[in-house]
Amino acid sequence: xxxxxxxxxxxxxxxxxxxxxxxxxxxxxxxxxxxxxxxxxxxxxxxxxxxxxxxxxxxxxxxxxxxxxxxxxxxxxxxxxxxxxxxxxxxxxxxxxxxxxxxxxxxxxxxxxxxxxxxxxxxxxxxxxxxxxxxxxxxxxxxxxxxxxxxxxxxxx
Amino acid sequence: xxxxxxxxxxxxxxxxxxxxxxxxxxxxxxxxxxxxxxxxxxxxxxxxxxxxxxxxxxxxxxxxxxxxxxxxxxxxxxxxxxxxxxxxxxxxxxxxxxxxxxxxxxxxxxxxxxxxxxxxxxxxxxxxxxxxxxxxxxxxxxxxxxxxxxxxxxxxxxxxxxxxxxxxxxxxxxxxxxxxxxxxxxxxxxxxxxxxxxxxxxxxxxxxxxxxxxxxxxxxxxxxxxxxxxxxxxxxxxxxxxxxxxxxxxxxxxxxxxxxxxxxxxxxxxxxxxxxxxxxxxxxxxxxxxxxxxxxxxxxxxxxxxxxxxxxxxxxxxxxxxxxxxxxxxxxxxxxxxxxxxxxxxxxxxxxxxxxxxxxxxxxxxxxxxxxxxxxxxxxxxxxxxxxxxxxxxxxxxxx
Numbered sequence: 001x002x003x004x005x006x007x008x009x010x011x012x013x014x015x016x017x018x019x020x021x022x023x024x025x026x027x028x029x030x031x032x033x034x035x036x037x038x039x040x041x042x043x044x045x046x047x048x049x050x051x052x053x054x055x056x057x058x059x060x061x062x063x064x065x066x067x068x069x070x071x072x073x074x075x076x077x078x079x080x081x082x083x084x085x086x087x088x089x090x091x092x093x094x095x096x097x098x099x100x101x102x103x104x105x106x107x108x109x110x111x112x113x114x115x116x117x118x119x120x121x122x123x124x125x126x127x128x129x130x131x132x133x134x135x136x137x138x139x140x141x142x143x144x145x146x147x148x149x150x151x152x153x154x155x156x157x
Numbered sequence: 158x159x160x161x162x163x164x165x166x167x168x169x170x171x172x173x174x175x176x177x178x179x180x181x182x183x184x185x186x187x188x189x190x191x192x193x194x195x196x197x198x199x200x201x202x203x204x205x206x207x208x209x210x211x212x213x214x215x216x217x218x219x220x221x222x223x224x225x226x227x228x229x230x231x232x233x234x235x236x237x238x239x240x241x242x243x244x245x246x247x248x249x250x251x252x253x254x255x256x257x258x259x260x261x262x263x264x265x266x267x268x269x270x271x272x273x274x275x276x277x278x279x280x281x282x283x284x285x286x287x288x289x290x291x292x293x294x295x296x297x298x299x300x301x302x303x304x305x306x307x308x309x310x311x312x313x314x315x316x317x318x319x320x321x322x323x324x325x326x327x328x329x330x331x332x333x334x335x336x337x338x339x340x341x342x343x344x345x346x347x348x349x350x351x352x353x354x355x356x357x358x359x360x361x362x363x364x365x366x367x368x369x370x371x372x373x374x375x376x377x378x379x380x381x382x383x384x385x386x387x388x389x390x391x392x393x394x395x396x397x398x399x400x401x402x403x404x405x406x407x408x409x410x411x412x413x414x415x416x417x418x419x420x421x422x423x424x425x426x427x428x429x430x431x432x433x434x435x436x437x438x439x440x441x442x443x444x445x446x447x448x449x450x451x452x453x454x455x456x457x458x459x460x461x462x463x464x465x466x467x468x469x470x471x472x473x474x475x476x477x478x479x480x481x482x483x484x485x486x487x488x489x490x491x492x493x494x495x496x497x498x499x500x501x502x503x504x505x506x507x508x509x510x511x512x513x514x515x516x517x518x519x520x521x522x523x524x525x526x527x528x529x530x531x532x533x534x535x536x537x538x539x540x541x542x543x544x545x546x547x548x549x550x551x552x553x554x555x556x557x
Contacts, residue, residue: 025170025504030555057496057512057527078526079494080556 008100011092012108019112028113029081036083039090042076053132056125058082062089064136071098071140073133077125085117085126093133101137106130159536161187173506176544181326181485181532182510183376184357186440190380193439194432205431206405206422220431223438224421230441231371232362233388237420240387240394241434245353246276248372248387249320251424252349253280255397256370257318263289265317268346270295270303270332271522272325275515277351281320290317297522301328301477309340316346323361324354327514327530328477329460329485331359335366342367347393353377357534358456358483360449363388375433380440384433387424394420401426452535456484459533463542470549476528484533487514493556495527501555502529505548 006014022028046063053060058079065072073094075086088109093101109115109126117126159165162185169175177185197219203212205220221236228236242248257267267281271294278292285292295311296304312319319341324331338348347369355361356378363371370393375384389397399406399417403426408416417423463486467473476487490498499511512527513520520527531545 026551026555029501029504033555057499058494059526079496081497081500082494 008092008096008104012106015088015091016108016111025113032084032088032114033080034084035087035091036077036080036085039075039083039087042074046074047076053125053128055128056082058125060086060125060129062086062129062132064133064140066098066140067095069097070095071101071137075129082125085114086129088112088114089126089129089133098137098140102134102141104134159538161189162536163188163191165536169506170504173504175506175508176541177508178531178533178537178541178545179508179510180357180534180537181329181354181377181514181530183382184379184534185536186381186436187379187443189443190436190439194381194436197432197435202431204428216431219435219438220429223434223441226438226441226445227386230361230445231388232364234364235391238388238391238394240389240421240424241429241437242372242385242387243383243430244376244385245351245372245374246280246385248370248385249277249349249351250280251387251397251400252320252370252372252389253284255400255424256393257281258284258287259398261285261288261290261317264315265290266293266311266315267291268293268295268308268311268316268319268321270308270321271297272301272328272330272516272519273320273322274326274351274353275517276353277320277322277349278518294518295319295321297519299523300479301325301330302479303330303332303337308337312341312344312346316341316344318349319346320349320351322351322354324352324358324483324485325477325516325519326354326485327516327519327528328479328487329354329482329532330477330479331355331481331483333481334368338367338369354483354485356444358453369393375437375440378440379443381433381436384430384437386437391420394424397424399426400424403427405429447535456533456535459537459539459542460484460486462539463531463533463545466542466546467549470546470553472553473549476523476525484537486531486533487528488530489525489528490553490556493552495529497556498529498549498552501552502545502548505544505551507545507548509545 019028047061051061051063053062058077060077060082062075073090075090077083077086164185165177167175201215203216205217224236224239227239233239261284267285269278269281281292293311295308298304323334334350341348349370350368352371352373356373369390371388373386376382406418406423406426408418467488472491474489495511499509502509510530
């Protein structure tokens with residue numbers, strides 16, 4: 001989906017450009033929902049306790065893995081807005097070096113008018129998703145071994 | 158009536174007028190409550206029960222007047238039976254830790270209903286875990302009413318105590334607590350009522366109910382947050398050991414031993430939430446002075462209208478359809494997650510609650526991830542319901 005050669009910042013700018021086409025919140029939310037719908041399906045076998053993001057009203061899973069020097073990710077949620085938010089993160093962060101993911105500037109979420117979702121009290125999991133992804137990125141960045149989140153041994157599992 | 162509640166008159170997300178439908182979580186506050194609390198801080202602020210100076214006398218008078226106002230509201234025989242706590246949750250914990258726990262043993266049973274708020278489950282679980290007692294669950298029917306036959310059987314067994322809500326926060330069911338208390342007492346079972354959801358909607362007469370303990374929060378009855386009440390029968394309260402130790406609850410303290418104050422102070426350690434108590438007193442007077450028949454008729458009308466309007470929406474299912482209900486409409490869509498619906502409703506200025514409403518065992522029983530809950534108060538109108546229905550139409554367009 002995302003162009004692996006583009007940087008996190010370039011991808012974030014492209015998303016901001018896309019969202020700027022809408023002049024009201026309804027359009028932006030409909031587009032967010034579309035982003036969720038376009039997420040590649042996540043294998044049910046990857047929806048485990050280890051990939052589940054807690055602290056949300058809906059169920060959310062983010063699976064991360066290492067593919068050579070890159071960190072890949074898949075995600076899903078049973079709520080469409082949450083799935084859209086997961087989709088945004090995956091569009092920007094999938095297939096990027098874990099070091100870059102760990103340090104990524106995600107202020108584009110504010111720029112596209114989704115700031116209210118960043119609140120840690122919002123229970124939508126965006127805050128938890130970002131924290132989890134950063135933690136796993138940090139773990140991958142520090143480890144030379146091929147690794148993924150604890151329940152899954154490789155990206156092909 | 159709406160004019161008395163300043164928080165209702167605002168717009169959210171720039172220019173969308175707010176429709177507040179989360180009253181089961183907390184009600185808005187009338188100006189009389191806000192003014193009374195401001196007056197305390199501006200003119201009477203001082204500690205209660207100990208100062209000899211004028212301000213402390215004034216504050217103490219206002220504090221104890223508030224206790225009397227609460228006693229009057231619930232028809233407690235004496236204001237000494239009104240114990241101030243941090244909220245309904247603390248009131249229930251107080252009973253669990255000081256009444257139940259010292260008496261419970263491995264052969265004892267505490268009964269709660271399947272639709273209790275976590276606040277009326279976890280304190281009993283903790284008391285049972287500490288003593289080896291058993292927590293039993295009073296089953297319910299799918300419409301959100303209690304299985305009365307099963308309940309009668311539970312009460313006929315050797316039950317130590319029954320703890321139940323007066324009104325369900327998730328479904329709005331009004332339980333027939335007076336007759337249940339009668340049945341329980343016939344078997345020698347004391348009853349603790351969680352009245353968090355009843356105070357803003359129903360006249361509560363603790364003597365007519367013959368409740369052994371009745372717990373509620375200030376903030377769900379137009380009063381401030383951080384203050385609640387435990388009412389209890391005098392002999393039961395008087396038999397309780399202190400819950401917290403500290404100032405205000407003692408008679409005399411020495412390193413050889415301490416003697417404790419009489420009710421109600423024995424159960425109120427430390428400087429209390431004085432402004433909260435005084436605000437709650439104002440809220441109690443506000444509720445007591447309402448035209449209860451008119452309020453009840455209005456709330457019934459709005460609830461009935463909401464039921465009709467919501468039931469007419471394709472793909473929407475009401476959850477909790479007991480014949481006796483207060484102002485709570487819980488519902489789900491066949492194919493829209495409550496969180497998605499709630500997020501869009503929020504953007505449309507509609508404050509509703511989504512999720513499990515602190516009743517996870519109930520949601521599991523009903524096989525639901527959660528519901529969307531619109532909960533009304535005396536200031537809500539049919540127009541608010543219309544705004545909700547318009548909002549739900551938009552939700553269906555976006556997710557359909």
